[in-house]
Amino acid sequence: MKKIILAGNAITADILLFYLRQDSRYQIVAATVDDGFEAAGNIDEVPSIPLSRLASEFAPGEVLIIMAMGYNDLNRDRASLFERLRAKGYALESYIHPDARVYSVNPIGEGSIILPGAVVEPHAQVGANTMVWCNATLAHHCKVGDNAWIASGAVISGQAVIGANTFLGVNATVVNKVSVGDFNVVGGGALITKDTKANTVHLARSAEELRYSADDYVKFFGV
Known part of the structure; x- marks a missing residue:
């Protein structure tokens, strides 16, 4: 032990x-x-x-x-x-929870953490001192830099690159072959489809309140 x-x-x-x-x-x-x-x-x-x-x-x-x-x-x-x-x-x-699924032959970086439900697909790379939270997906051939934080439910698609010290929020998605720069903040639910510059912020638009009440919405549109 x-x-x-x-x-x-x-x-x-x-x-x-x-x-x-x-x-x-x-x-x-x-x-x-x-x-x-x-x-x-x-x-x-x-x-x-x-x-x-x-x-x-x-x-x-x-x-x-x-x-x-x-x-x-x-x-x-x-x-x-x-x-x-x-x-x-x-x-x-480097702590890998027993309920995480790591299929890459590349070693997980020194001091990094992979929490339950996370999937690290073949040929993915994880740098040192990086946190991969529950149910995140690191797809094939992607690369995550040192000191990054990948929040729950985030998806890093195939061959995408996440820069050092970047924060990827809950349910954020980075599409195939896109590079996210160092020291980025990618907010929850954001969709990154183009390369980003270092030290930039990318937030999804917050859900807006509709003019309908919840009762009226259910009555006319269902759920």
Whole structure:
């Protein structure tokens, strides 16, 4: 059984803790965060250790790290802690949930996470420190860069490329052979059909309120 330190102690860590406690491959022993954030999170019965004290309590060879941070500042915070942990000599575990389906022969990037229901098709590539949330689809020959966040239900079509530090929202779709630039924000439900530039934002139009009441709509149009 692998001894695990969670890098993070907030909501993402709380979700990962639930999955990991049901996975016989792992034993969660602590969480680590930047100094001063030990009390900011709240994960059940897992002590938070400031990064400055981590090596004195758990030597790099004793534990593995699972990245358990969110996507704050376009994943820059996540990337920063990832690199600092590596510099201290810690190994970053690539966590694939047992209910994920990974068919690619390409290794999942260091420190990346593939959650239940996600599908990674043949020849797809996932970079380091990337989160692939539940029920996302990474189609054949696509490439996802480092420090990316792929939210639940997102679809990356065949041969598409997702740049580093990009956030792809819930149910967003990137069509075949399209490249999404680094540091993009692609909102929930957005459809990307053309290449995008770095550091750009792409949002789907929000659903507008109709002039009909719900009762009138059902009466005249059905559901």
